[in-house]
Amino acid sequence: MAKIWVFAEVNNGKVDTAALEILTKARELGGEVEAVALGPGSTDAAKELGQYGATTVYASDDEVYADYVAQPAAHALHELVKEHAPELILFATNYDSRDIAGRLSARTGSTLMSNCFDILGTDKARTTIFGGATVVDVALEGTPKIALVRPKSFEPEASGGEANVMPVEVDIPDDLKKAKRVERHEEQASGPKLEEAPIVISGGRGLQDASNFELLDQLAGAIGNAAVGATRAVVDAGWVPYAYQIGQTGTTVKPGVYIAFGISGATQHIVGMKGAKTIIAVNKDEDAPIFQIADLGIVGDALKILPQLIEEIKTRKG
16 A cells, blocks of 8 residues: 655644645545654644544654754655655645755655646646646656645545654754744734635736735725735735735635736736636736636726725625
């Protein structure tokens, strides 16, 4: 029976939801599903990982994995791989996990596939190319295979299982303690997290100025239980923080309703939001590509429509 590992990030004692999504998928593949969690809170996190399908969790609460970037975790994983020989290792496409997966691939000489949205078996995964326009199935070779899976690719479903915890006791050489985290900053948000929000309101270059994102905040507040997102171009311009970015190099969202203001619909952005149940687009350009996937398209000036929409919602709620 093939052994499948899922690398689970644990931050502030909380398991990354993407790991639970991947564990759910891994159960379907029919192999022996195990998880690896490194850093403070990992041992306690094993209970939740077990509930989602991990039969064994290799865990360490050592601060070294939180204090130093990627290298200690990649080293520990490499030692575990040599000892236990998993067939497939799955990572979420998060910043830390991507860094660790790349370093592990270099150490093992393994195949590394990125941007997967489905795992078809221990030797095949599915992704998109040409900005999401074409779906391709990719054969994975060698042992172990390593794949990076986009968050929100699967629905997390608990199975009610229980995991056996195996302590990770790997010495981390001093020469792997190079890039140290000296400060952590967490963006404060008044509403739900972007990736969890049932309604996402997103803005692009069509909003013309960073100050106009305040209109999106006002609309989110008027609707309630909504989050604000943005395109990469807006983030690169410094209008909003990276945490707002939706797309191929940002967050993947699958809300019930996605409302896009001033977004043309570049394929890199579409990849991150096309799973929304209902897409509403507002753009002055009637030929904007986003109208091709929108359930409702409005040709008009977002800066004129937004104030009217906010007022209308407040009136109806009041």
